[in-house]
Amino acid sequence: MTDTPLRLVVLGLSLSSSWGNGHATTYRALLKALAARGHDVTFLERDVPWYAAHRDLPDPDFCRLVLYSDLAELQAQRTVIEAADAVIVGSYVPDGVAVGNRALAWARGVRAFYDIDTPVTLAALEAGTCAYLGRAQIRDYDLYLSFTGGPTLERLERSYGSPAARALYCSVDPQAYPVLDRAPVYDLSYLGTYSPDRQPTLERLLIEPARRAPELRFAVAGPQYPAGIDWPANVVRIDHLPPDAHPDFYASSRYTLNVTRADMIAAGWSPSVRLFEAASTGTPLISDRWDGLDAILAPGREILCPDGPEAVLAILRETSEAERRRIGATARETVLARHSAAHRAEELESYLREAAARRSGAAAPDRAPERDLEVL
Template sequence: MSRPLRLVVLGLSLSSSWGNGHATTYRALLKAFTARGNDVLFLERDVPWYAEHRDLAEPGFCRFALYPDLAALEEHREAIASADAVIVGSYVPDGIAIGDRIFDWARGLRAFYDIDTPVTLARLEAGDCAYLAAHQIAEYDLYLSFTGGRTLRLLEEAYGSPIARALYCSVDPQAYPALEREVVYDLSYLGTYSPDRQPTLERLMIEPARRSLDLRFCVAGPQYPDGIDWPANVTRIAHLPPDRHPAFYAASRYTLNVTRGDMIRAGYSPSVRLFEAACIGTTIISDTWDGLDTILTPGSEIITAQEPEDVLSILRLQPEAVRRRIGTAARTRVLARHSAAQRAAELEAILRGAIAARVVTTAGPDLMEEVGA
């Protein structure tokens, strides 16, 4: 029987979900990963914007530490050096310098977990990626990508990654149970402002709201500019902490999934919000992208829309029985394929396989037993 893995994660945030989808992704994944008997230390850069909005200051499922700057990582050098695997996440401040330290310090597997893969690759092409250098992709032993499909081949063939594997986001069913709530909104959207998502939000949420003042809409999330002309029937919530997400989705007849431009072009990039809403059983209206049908089947588990007229037709003409059936089917699919427990098992299998491959390459198969592969 393989011994538990010792994992160190340097991620964007575990303690604050404000303005990012990383925190809830890490929380679900690492809670399930430690439930499998593994040991995790999460290291987070202490930055003021997350310090002001901490909604999980003391994670109960893993060890956690804040560090104020690069120099302070020296305090955790031995933990990094002795870990079976070290994961550096996307968007981590000073991520390039941190990666270089990991290459120098870590004796175990060195992995990069990209929760923003298409954005990362676009920034690498433009030469302005602050958290990953192109040459580092070949230096990491493993590239975990929240985008699957052809992007994995690109990472291996064009950038030289030794191993690129998809690790989609997931959802903790205990945190996102099926709920019965009084319907407050006909259509909701939960997401941080992004310039490349805003045109789709305008088309599939704001314009339908302008045309149907008798219907109720809501946009929850931070960083939206003051100049947006919100219709009177669109409620704005500046920040919604994770413990309020389930009730928010349950109070919505439909919720909208909007995908960033780089992720639409890459395809195979399901967001954590997609899984969370589906787990609640709320029926999702989504933009379209390659690979969506490998996550939820359009027409029976999710509804796709391209124009305001599509959204209005769904909101006004779709029978309630059909809406409920689609939401229930999505929940069933997500529980079967995208729970945090399943994703943690995937992560463990990927890590053990990559550790074994690295040991064989560098030291021979006789050491595989020692690293728990």
């Protein structure tokens, strides 16, 4: 694998629909940036009804999108996978273990696993409940790309046998998330799909402040919230916002909230895509705390980390407008300098070329053994 353009195949959860998942926006930004670097990308997506009903990017102009209905139909893509310089299988792919076995067996180039849910994956592997990655597969993938950095990378190599674990955080396309001149409608907003382990933080840092400050305006956007949640009257609920509506939502907020899943807080070094997207729009962030956050944005200077409802209300009521704008602008400058999709594409390219060099130097076999493949 030289410095010539690469032929890449990605088998991911979804590119066509951002409904109820954060994978689509991550893939869109990354693949668009890879295309801008001259690489040829094919994305293979399982055609499932819940995404088919909510497709907001059915025909991307930066890659080929191929939908397959089942494992038998995936067989038609074998030659595409065989011809690729690198094949990347993502987390949460339906029938992911079987899909991974096919990719590992068919691919002649670099085989990589892209884990957008690393702490969740590792917890499921330990419990024996991971439906999209087999523990033994980690050794077969030439490269483990992880949304989580820090000590987790060493754990993947030492305890799980990954030949190379590398952080590949989410990112933002600055063109898709610009600064917009909007009069704020909300004092504090949150954008995210419902998750039971995020709900206590949302309760502490947004819902309870809303109860205590009926004069302020709040908003929560995202699907799958249970009907039984007691939303205060000053919290606007928006069921789903497509990605092209995200910048306007952030721009309409004086502050926006970043909430991290419990497994990712425990692992640390797990920034969410919403953090980078909001920062790119210049909207100041209020966030929970986790190890490694200060390696992304500086608490107190580029991001605010209040401990509870009263501290949130103190920010909303007492921070000057000049200071609010300064926090947002400083975070934007940092994110654009380090966490744009262009930066991630460059990192991924370097990881893939390094993996190809390792395979070549070790005289690695072209294919993994064909195990657990049904007769198709």
